[in-house]
Amino acid sequence: MSEVDIDDPRRCQGIRDGRQCLQRALEGRTKCAVCQRSPEGAVRNFMLTKWRDRIQRLSCNDSVQSLRDEVGTLKMLLETALNRCQNDDDLYINSTQIANLAEKCERAVTSCAKLEKSSGMMLDKGAALQIAGNIVSIIGEFVKDPVIIDQIGEAIVERVLKVEFKED
Ligand SMILES: [Zn+2]
Known part of the structure; x- marks a missing residue:
């Protein structure tokens, strides 16, 4: 396998570590042999699980x-x-x-x-929504499609509003 220039049309379309893969795609395919074997869905699920675990550990x-x-x-x-x-x-x-x-x-x-x-484990709704806003703007730095950002934002706010908050 050989690395290609970033704008080479034969560049693999796979994503590795959050960046587009630098290998050359297989002949007649859109991905290299490695990315071919690890479909994005599996990588994506792996990353989601990794983050969920990490956040759970931090909040435990x-x-x-x-x-x-x-x-x-x-x-x-x-x-x-x-x-x-x-x-x-x-x-x-x-x-x-x-x-x-x-x-x-x-x-x-x-x-x-x-x-x-x-132990400061309970947030009020205002603080939680502010964090949600920050999360959405972080996502906005990586995701460029405004429709997707909008959908992600909606989903995050909806989940935050479902959380039970302290009264005062
Ligand atoms: Zn690849």
């Missing part, structure tokens, strides 16, 4: 996570306890247990919210 807060797990477990226990009750008598007999679970659940939810707030 262990104590918040373990509290969230606890909330999940308590909710499940509470649901199970309620489902076991077939009638008012069952409810009455199990009321102490149910009340205990409900109280624990509420406490865990409250500490979770406090912890998230104190």
